[in-house]
Amino acid sequence: xKRSEAVAQIRSVERRCRGPHVMTVAAAVTLLAAAIDxxxxxxxxxxxxxxxxxxxxxxxxxxxxxxxxxFDEAFEKTLLGCASTRDVATALLEIGQNPAAAFVDTVARGxxxxxxxxxxxxxxxxxxxxxxxxxxxxxxxxxxxxxxYEIDLDDPQRHSGDPxxxxxxxxx
Amino acid sequence: MSIVASDLIxxxxxxxxTDDVSTTGxxxxxxxxVALTQFGANAKLAxxxxxxxxxxxxxxxxxxxGTVATEAALALNGVTEVLxxxxxxxxxxxxxxxxxxxxxxxxxxxxxxxxVATFPVNDIKRHIQFQRSxxxxxxxxxxxxxxxxxxxxxxxxxxxxxxxxxxxxxxIQIGLATAVNDTVTVANRKTAPSxxxxxxxxxAQSVPGTDLASxxxxxxxxxxxxxxxxxxxxxxxxxxxxxATT
Numbered sequence: 434x435k436r437s438e439a440v441a442q443i444r445s446v447e448r449r450c451r452g453p454h455v456m457t458v459a460a461a462v463t464l465l466a467a468a469i470d471x472x473x474x475x476x477x478x479x480x481x482x483x484x485x486x487x488x489x490x491x492x493x494x495x496x497x498x499x500x501x502x503x504f505d506e507a508f509e510k511t512l513l514g515c516a517s518t519r520d521v522a523t524a525l526l527e528i529g530q531n532p533a534a535a536f537v538d539t540v541a542r543g544x545x546x547x548x549x550x551x552x553x554x555x556x557x558x559x560x561x562x563x564x565x566x567x568x569x570x571x572x573x574x575x576x577x578x579x580x581x582y583e584i585d586l587d588d589p590q591r592h593s594g595d596p597x598x599x600x601x602x603x604x605x
Numbered sequence: 606m607s608i609v610a611s612d613l614i615x616x617x618x619x620x621x622x623t624d625d626v627s628t629t630g631x632x633x634x635x636x637x638x639v640a641l642t643q644f645g646a647n648a649k650l651a652x653x654x655x656x657x658x659x660x661x662x663x664x665x666x667x668x669x670x671g672t673v674a675t676e677a678a679l680a681l682n683g684v685t686e687v688l689x690x691x692x693x694x695x696x697x698x699x700x701x702x703x704x705x706x707x708x709x710x711x712x713x714x715x716x717x718x719x720x721v722a723t724f725p726v727n728d729i730k731r732h733i734q735f736q737r738s739x740x741x742x743x744x745x746x747x748x749x750x751x752x753x754x755x756x757x758x759x760x761x762x763x764x765x766x767x768x769x770x771x772x773x774x775x776x777i778q779i780g781l782a783t784a785v786n787d788t789v790t791v792a793n794r795k796t797a798p799s800x801x802x803x804x805x806x807x808x809a810q811s812v813p814g815t816d817l818a819s820x821x822x823x824x825x826x827x828x829x830x831x832x833x834x835x836x837x838x839x840x841x842x843x844x845x846x847x848x849a850t851t
Contacts, residue, residue: 577808
């Protein structure tokens with residue numbers, strides 16, 4: 434079979450990483466700004482926006498745009514050092530901003546990492562051998578075992594580790 | 606009516622192996638489930654029905670010395686508890702002689718003990734998976750099957766997902782069939798089902814087609830990987846069957 438056919442079969446089952454939710458630092462700052470300004474970005478609409486289009490974040494509300502004095506330059510640096518969205522929530526808890534922490538934690542728990550694990554599977558050989566690969570997004574180690582697909586030898590997309598078709602005339 | 610958690614049930618399959626040569630998988634068996642809580646300590650198995658009930662029960666389990674023992678026909682005595690003859694270290698399977706349209710049977714760890722299995726009406730069997738599977742000089746990989754079924758009579762389960770949520774021994778991966786309502790069988794449990802990709806508890810898998818129709822089933826293959834000469838374990842794994850409803 435063609436490798437593209439095998440990939441299509443793999444993708445018939447969507448697989449998403451369940452590791453911790455991770456955002457870009459800019460998105461984390463935006464998330465927090467939205468969290469502390471419920472009038473302009475309510476929890477419900479913010480989550481809906483995130484669900485529909487993760488890139489369509491509301492504009493950051495920094496500096497004079499909101500009245501949260503604790504959201505200063507020093508705290509922003511703390512956020513930029515966070516590895517995951519849950520870490521952002523923890524940082525908020527540590528300074529006593531419980532409502533904002535709860536909001537951020539809800540986002541983190543509700544969405545998870547969400548990386549397309551099929552992309553990892555499709556990048557490797559279809560040899561039936563167990564593999565351990567770190568999620569490129571959240572670094573969680575994912576264990577998987579691809580199905581065995583015999584890929585045509587002349588398929589330009591063939592992976593060097595793919596099994597080839599069995600020759601019915603060969604002796605073993 | 607909206608789907609509720611009790612509408613989403615994992616059932617067993619037509620062919621449940623207890624060795625490495627028997628056929629594995631097949632169609633869903635709506636009278637059998639892989640749902641058997643193990644004993645916390647060696648105990649006799651207690652069985653009780655919720656009314657007049659004269660069915661018999663077959664018990665297969667391991668004794669304290671590791672040997673497998675069978676009690677072929679322990680007779681129920683209605684609402685009066687009956688005890689197995691043997692004291693078991695673990696239970697491998699409990700099978701009622703027939704289904705009942707009215708009676709529920711409860712199995713417990715010892716007389717009056719904690720419940721290890723409940724047989725609602727029409728259910729016949731509870732068992733564990735990978736019975737009598739052993740490690741070998743090389744890695745031993747085995748495959749068995751379950752089905753997740755949306756038993757709601759009206760609604761589809763939206764964005765249906767099956768996820769391995771717990772695997773303390775870290776030797777289980779699961780793979781979904783590439784089509785719903787399948788009946789695929791493999792020659793034996795050491796033969797991998799074709800076209801099935803397995804993942805661990807770090808990955809959520811969506812049912813092919815995204816939604817699972819009312820009455821629909823999704824074949825879920827369980828892969829057990831025992832490393833070479835692995836020590837004996839008595840462990841568990843947990844599957845989650847989830848989605849949205851209207």
